[in-house]
Amino acid sequence: MVANTGQPFETTLIPSIQLFWPFFFFSMEDLPPPLLVEILTRLNDSTDLARCRLASKTLNSLSNEVHYVNLLCTFSRYLKSRSPETKAHVTSFKAIFNNLVREARCLNSISIGVDKSLRDIPYDDVDDESDDLYLTDVGFVKEWLPKVCGELRKLSISDFWIQSCWRKSEVLSFISSCCNGLIELELKNAWLSVDGLNPMTMVTSLTLEFIRLEDEDLNKVNDCFPxxxxLNLVRVGGLKDPKIHLLHLKSCLWIASNAPHSLTIFAPNLVKLRLKCIKPKSLVLDTPLLSDFHLSVEEAYDFRVKEFYNLENLQLESSSLPSLLGMFPSGKSIKKLTVDSLKWTEALERRKFGLEALFDVFPNVVSLNLGPGAWSEAEICFQKGGLDDRNAMKELTEIVAHLVVHDIEVTLSFIYSILDKCTNLSDMALLLQRKEDSRAAISLISNCTTYCPRVKWRWGMRKKGSEDVWVSVGI
Structure with missing residues (x-):
C-alpha cells in the first residue's frame, strides 16, 4: 500500500505519473508487476523514479527492474545546492544516483549529467576544490559502474566543465576495463586521458563533446574503437593535425573547436559527413562512398578529395565560395545542393561568386537551396555582368532562395534570368527576411507569377530561432 509520507499521496505524484492516475485508485498489489514496470520505464527523468520509490513499497521494489536511468542536474537544483538557505535540505546529486543504481538488476542504459545551462556559470562563482558534480571522477564511477556493467549497452556522462576541465580523468580507460558489452558511449565536458585504454570492439557509436584531447589521444581512439x-566529435579541443582512420565508419559529425593545421579523414565506408571547421591549411578526405556531405569552412587553403561517385546531397558553407568550388571535384552525381556564404557583408563584393560556377561544377542538380549570403553575392555578380551564356542546370526543377532584397528591380531581373536559363524549373520558393517590407514581398511574388505561370510559387518569412513560415501562392 501507499507509504505514509506526511502529505496526501496526490501531491507526491509527478506530471508523468498523472497520465496513469486511474490505475492508482487500486492498491499497488492489484496492478500486474509488468504494468507497473512499464509505467516506471516511461519516466524520462529518473528524479521522478526516485520520488516514486518513496511513495510505495511495491514501486520501490519494482523500480529495480527498469532498464535505464536518466538523471540530470538542473540549473535550479544547482542553485538550491549552493544557496545558504536551502543547501542543507538538498540531497547530494551523486547520492541520488548511487541510490538509483545500487539495487538495479538489469540496466541497459545509463545517462547522468548536468544541464547545458550550467556551462554559462562564471568560474568565479565556483569553489575550485569542489567535486560534488565532477561526474567523470574515476573514484565516483568506480562506486557504481562495476555493479551494472554486465547488461549495460549505452552509457552517457555529461560532466560539469568548471569542475572537470582542470582535472585529467582516466574514466575512459576505466570504462574500457569493465564494460565489455557497451555499444554506445557518450562523454561530454571533460579532460580525458587515454592511458591504459583497452580496445572496445563492441562499441559502434561514440560521442565526444567539449572534450580536451591531443592528436596522439585521437590516434589511440582510432585504434581502440575499430x-x-x-562518430561525433563536437568541439574537441587540443588537436593540431587530427586524423580519423576508421574502416567501418558510416556517419560522422565533426565540429572543430579551434583552427587545426590539417584535418584528415580516411573512412572507405563513410556515407554521411558533417564537417565544420575554421581555416585548416589542409583538408584531406578519402571517403569514396560518401553520399551526404555538409561542409562548413571559412576558408580551405588546400582541399584534397578523391572523386565523389556516390555524392547526392551536398551542403556548402564558406567565406570563400569561389575558391572552394574551384578545388571541388566534379559534382555530376549531386542531385540536391545547398550553398551559403559565411559572414557575408557588402564589403566582400569582390569575391564574385556567380551562379555560373554552380552550373559548371554541379550540372545535374535537381534541387537547389541558396542561403542569404550566397544569393546576395550571386545577385551582385549578376548586376555587374548578367548571367553568362554557359550551360545551365538542365535537370533543375526546384529552387529555394533566401532573399535579401535591396533593389526589387534587380532582384526581379535576376530571378527572370534564372527562369529563362532553367527551362525545366517547376517549383520556386522565395524566403524573405522578417525585416523586409511585406508590400515588396507581395509585389515580388505578383510579378514572378505573371512572368512565369508554369512555376509553382511559394513565398515566406524567415524568423530567427524558429522554423520558416511558408505561404503557397498560385501554380
Whole structure:
C-alpha cells in the first residue's frame, strides 16, 4: 500500500505519473508487476523514479527492474545546492544516483549529467576544490559502474566543465576495463586521458563533446574503437593535425573547436559527413562512398578529395565560395545542393561568386537551396555582368532562395534570368527576411507569377530561432 509520507499521496505524484492516475485508485498489489514496470520505464527523468520509490513499497521494489536511468542536474537544483538557505535540505546529486543504481538488476542504459545551462556559470562563482558534480571522477564511477556493467549497452556522462576541465580523468580507460558489452558511449565536458585504454570492439557509436584531447589521444581512439559506425566529435579541443582512420565508419559529425593545421579523414565506408571547421591549411578526405556531405569552412587553403561517385546531397558553407568550388571535384552525381556564404557583408563584393560556377561544377542538380549570403553575392555578380551564356542546370526543377532584397528591380531581373536559363524549373520558393517590407514581398511574388505561370510559387518569412513560415501562392 501507499507509504505514509506526511502529505496526501496526490501531491507526491509527478506530471508523468498523472497520465496513469486511474490505475492508482487500486492498491499497488492489484496492478500486474509488468504494468507497473512499464509505467516506471516511461519516466524520462529518473528524479521522478526516485520520488516514486518513496511513495510505495511495491514501486520501490519494482523500480529495480527498469532498464535505464536518466538523471540530470538542473540549473535550479544547482542553485538550491549552493544557496545558504536551502543547501542543507538538498540531497547530494551523486547520492541520488548511487541510490538509483545500487539495487538495479538489469540496466541497459545509463545517462547522468548536468544541464547545458550550467556551462554559462562564471568560474568565479565556483569553489575550485569542489567535486560534488565532477561526474567523470574515476573514484565516483568506480562506486557504481562495476555493479551494472554486465547488461549495460549505452552509457552517457555529461560532466560539469568548471569542475572537470582542470582535472585529467582516466574514466575512459576505466570504462574500457569493465564494460565489455557497451555499444554506445557518450562523454561530454571533460579532460580525458587515454592511458591504459583497452580496445572496445563492441562499441559502434561514440560521442565526444567539449572534450580536451591531443592528436596522439585521437590516434589511440582510432585504434581502440575499430568497430565504430557513428562518430561525433563536437568541439574537441587540443588537436593540431587530427586524423580519423576508421574502416567501418558510416556517419560522422565533426565540429572543430579551434583552427587545426590539417584535418584528415580516411573512412572507405563513410556515407554521411558533417564537417565544420575554421581555416585548416589542409583538408584531406578519402571517403569514396560518401553520399551526404555538409561542409562548413571559412576558408580551405588546400582541399584534397578523391572523386565523389556516390555524392547526392551536398551542403556548402564558406567565406570563400569561389575558391572552394574551384578545388571541388566534379559534382555530376549531386542531385540536391545547398550553398551559403559565411559572414557575408557588402564589403566582400569582390569575391564574385556567380551562379555560373554552380552550373559548371554541379550540372545535374535537381534541387537547389541558396542561403542569404550566397544569393546576395550571386545577385551582385549578376548586376555587374548578367548571367553568362554557359550551360545551365538542365535537370533543375526546384529552387529555394533566401532573399535579401535591396533593389526589387534587380532582384526581379535576376530571378527572370534564372527562369529563362532553367527551362525545366517547376517549383520556386522565395524566403524573405522578417525585416523586409511585406508590400515588396507581395509585389515580388505578383510579378514572378505573371512572368512565369508554369512555376509553382511559394513565398515566406524567415524568423530567427524558429522554423520558416511558408505561404503557397498560385501554380
Amino acid at each position: 568497430s565504430l559506425r557513428v
